[in-house]
Amino acid sequence: MKKLLAMLLALCMVFALCACGQTAAPAVDPAPAQTDAAPAQTDAAPAAEPVNITLWTYPIGGWGNADTVDALIAAFEDANPGITVTVEYLDYTNGDDQVNTALEGGSAPDLIMEGPERLVANWGAKGYMVDLSDMWDATDKAEVNAACVAACFTADGACYEYPLVMTAHCMAINYDAFVATGADKYVDIDSHTWTTEDFIAAVDALYAYYKEPVGDVYCSGQGGDQGTRALVNNLYGGTFTNAEHTAYTADSPENIKALELLQSMDGIYFNAAENGGEEITAFRQGILKMAFCWNIAQQLNSDNNDAELTNDGEKIVFMSFPSETGESKLQGGIWGFGVFDNGDAAKIDAAKTFIKYFADGEGTPDAVKAANYFAVRDTAEGIDLTGIWADNAIMNEYTKLMPYLGDYYQVTSGWATARTEWWNMLQRIGGGGDVATEVAEFCTNANAAAAG
Structure with missing residues (x-):
């Protein structure tokens, strides 16, 4: 009996051990582990869908x-996986028609790069653009040039352009001619400024020496008309429009005084056969001793000689326009990005990411240098932009004009008509017309266009 009980006890222990072994086996089997992990994935956020803009x-x-743009886009796409960018290039001959046709057909691009006169005053005013005011905070508005901020916002606070670069149009002098006539004492070539009194004295000295006009108020058409507008407005502190950009103000006493001065000067000629480009040619050839149609592109131009030299090798110095105080308000260019409202929230968000990267982010230095103009802000998310042109002496020197960027009044309604009326008015004044009468006619016609 004892033997039988011992055998039964032994068998029970064996079965118990076998049972334990069978229960432990699933713990090392990988299959159940994968099954248990799968449900956890359903709680994770889904990956964002790729977006093409x-x-x-x-x-x-x-x-x-x-x-250039391919390299910029490649850097952006590397930094923002999931967003790809397709680029189309426009020109100023057909570009506006292409955009308008796309808008009419419901196939507008997501992003567009140009200036406030198109993005804000045209397509923005017509309701085609996304309001980008949510991309600005107090720091952004403090960092960006005030004239650029004003140009990109509407009166009711909507923003239809986020600016990237700017430039200031200016004038230029043949410095060798100024030295030869003793007129160099009337210009400050370090600050590139001079007063109205200095301008009058310099023109008189140059005319006395050369016995012919030394500067042209060109007026055969609208080409380069920013120069003649800036000359007239700055001499005695006039304006071209009111601050609200709702009316043209060329008939102000300050502008009348400036035009009467220019009309009376022997050294200034109202040239109805010349536009801005032709004035530049005459200046480079040494025929004229100053040019009112000038910018950084002209200062860098080396087609006929080294940059900053006339065709005959005389020194060209860029200058701000003369004013009573010496501090002028320059006409400028502003360029940046806008977003068309195509009704796709994902694409709008991706477009804003693009703008942030290039206009206020790690891509800003390369974007600015690609444009070959000047940053609208000193800092982009901690990146110092003030020395961006330190490696280019001409560009770096030209930055001295940026604080003088004035009101961007090109956003005023009736702009196309105003430009035409301006050069026609100058022709009549150059032909001996009464200044007060002619500017009154200009304002009547331009303001009629502004009123619609």
């Missing part, structure tokens, strides 16, 4: 060059 850009410096 389209950018249409006018030829703003290197932003009109495919090789």
Whole structure:
């Protein structure tokens, strides 16, 4: 009996051990572990869908060059996986028609690069653009040039352009001619400024020496008309429009006084056969001793000689326009990005990411240098932009004019008509017309266009 009980006890222990072994086996089997992990994935956020956005850009410096833009886009896409960008290049001959046709057909691009006169005053005013005011905070508004901020916002606070670069149009002098006539004492070539009194004295000295006009108020058409507007407005502190950009103000006493001065000066000629480009040619040839149609592109131009030299090798110095105080308000260019409202929230968000990257982020230095203009802000998310042109002596020197960027009044309604009326008015004044009468006619016609 004892043997039988011992055998039964032994068998029970064996079965118990076998049972334990069978229960432990699933713990090392990988299959159940995968089954248990699967449900946890259903709680994770789904991956964002890839987004493709389209950018249409006018030829703003290197932003009109495919090789340059391809490199910029590649850097953006690397930094923002999931967003791809398709680019189309516009020109100033057909670009507006292409955009308008796309808008009418419901196929507008997501992003566009140009200036406030198109993005804010035209397509924005017509309701086609996304309001970008949510991309600005107090720091942004403090960092960006005040004239640029004002140009990109509407009176009711909507923003239809986020600015990237700017420039200031100016004038230029043949410095060697100024030295030869003793007129160099009337200009400060370090600050590039001079007063109205200095301007009058310099023109008189140059005319006495050369016995012919030394500067042209060109007026054969609208080409380069920013120069003649800036000359007239700055001499005695006049304005071209009111601050609200609702009316043209060329008939102010200050502007009348400036035009009467220019009309009376022997050294200034109202040239109805010349536009801005032709004035530049005459200046480079040494025929004229000053040019009112000038900008950084002209200062860098080396087609006929080294940059900053006339065709005959005389020194060219860029200058701000003369004013009573010496501090002028310059006409300028502003370029940046806008977003068309195509009703796709994902694409709008991706477009804003693009703008943030290039206009206020790690891509800003390269974007500015590609445009070959000047940053609208000193800092982009901690990146110092003040020395961006330190490696280019001419560009770096030209930055001295940026604080003088004035009101961007090109957003005023009736702009196309106002430009035409301006050069026609100058022709009549150059032909001996009464200044007060002629500016009154200009304002009547331009303001009629502004009123619609």
